[in-house]
Amino acid sequence: MESHDLSVSQYLEQLTGQIRSKHAKSLVEQEILAHIEEQADAYRQSGAGYEEAQKKAVKDMGDPVTVGIEMDRIHRPRSGWKFLLIIAGFSAMGLLVQYLCLYQFLGELKINQAVISISKQAIYTIGGLLLMVAIYYADYSAISKYGKQIGIFFLFLIVICSGPYPIPILNGSHAYIKSVLYLFVPIYGGILYRYRAYHGMGIVFGLLWLAAAFLVGVTQIGGGLGVTLDMVAVCYFMLLLAIGKGWFQVKKKVAAALMVGVPAAAGGIGIVCTAPYLMMRLSVMLHPELYAQTAGYQSVTAQALVKKLTWYGAKRNAEAGIASMPAGALADVRSDYIMLQIASVWGILAVCVLAGALLGFFGYLFYMIHRQKNQLGQVIGFGCIMVLAAETGQSLFNNFGFYTVSAGGLPFFSYGGYHTLTVYALFGVLLSIYRYQDLLLAQLPKPNKKGILARYKIKLERL
């Protein structure tokens, strides 16, 4: 069909029909339409009739399909195959390392009467990879569009699942699902985005959401204190970052007052209420040997095992068997002490290499998030990396004998269904941020001089 047969709308339809990205489609359509109208106006000014000028302007545009294909080529999401490949590589390596250092020895010893096989973790890993890819293709900015609803739903879900149904209670609690709390981090980024341009009230609401998440985490999930503290700390930094980026358009003094004052007040109340418990925890952290039979048991055991480690290889001979390994002394070796186990089989150097590679990969992700320009992506992305790095750091500390508030896993190397799925979900969000960085509107909020109180005032006046 020759272009002079096309009306303006037909031309635009044929052109934008070639463009797959929804955002690019509307952008391009607006720009091309504006151009056609200007060209038509110019023809009218030199005497052409209304319809004739329009037809001529469309004809001047050339073939819509060619232009459309070009535009589609330019406005494509980025391919994150490099990251996907690295993560797949780490996944395979993680499973292999777990097998070689732990599972191949475990025929001799049952732990918690659980099935001793790498296949469960392999299934969780495959599930995690699929989840990651699904999130990668999904548009992460939906978190910002429905941030508050998702936040409420998420916290509500945690409360529901912490009852006897639908998730079974294991060893007296739901502690094994605690990692799922980390998923609040990207959701919180979306919530903050909804409060942009709300000035000081936005920060207050952000802190209120933090308080709600903290309460849910601490009261609902047994043994969830460590994960909750991590999550709240990371979210606090995300709030700081959002303030720094000008999301709330608030004076520095006001922001500082809120960000220091409110948590200090809340923290003050919290410390007063939990003083004896806190003192005990601190004491265990600093002197685990004093609690060798109770809270400090694992730390003390780990410290003893650390002393037996060598830099390269294992000092004990192969016949010594599992009893001399961390696997023989610590019940949660596959989730909480896997690095110690690896060190006891392969030496400390091996763990340094693995941990170094993992942290290096986090650094690479950090650099990627920093480079991409989308504001929402930056806040959510930094949050996800911070939480993964915090978990990894604490896990490494814990592995080598330091008492942490709660022992945790680390990506790729530790066992756990909910933990694995959570970690891969976070990777999925990071990759989605990378994929759509050129295609999403990376706007700063429009100045909202009135703020939230004024909005409610207007609504009341209309009643």
Add this chain to the structure above:
Amino acid sequence: MAAEKSLVSGNTSMLLLQLMSEKDMYGYEMIETLKSRSNRMFELKAGTLYPLLHTLEAQKLLVSYETDAAGKTRKYYRITKEGHKALAKKRQEWESYSKAVTQVIGGVLYGIS
């Protein structure tokens, strides 16, 4: 007479960057300015212009913004620091190229020191 397509297409980005190094412009304005300054030698089609502008923007040589003027919303383009550098480089390449051509086909060289 319109110049040979191949000569124009390779250098269109240089010409556009040059225009925007002088002032921010929107698409239609670029086509008209190019036409008038080149005495109708360069009649750039819109179908060529806009993909090129979007490519330059994707390469961070330009940024775009919208303004409302006389009831119309126009998308303006502004050259970036990287765009200035790219323009300088392209101009240098063009000057070497045209110098070489003139030397081969002979003739008087104007403005060559």
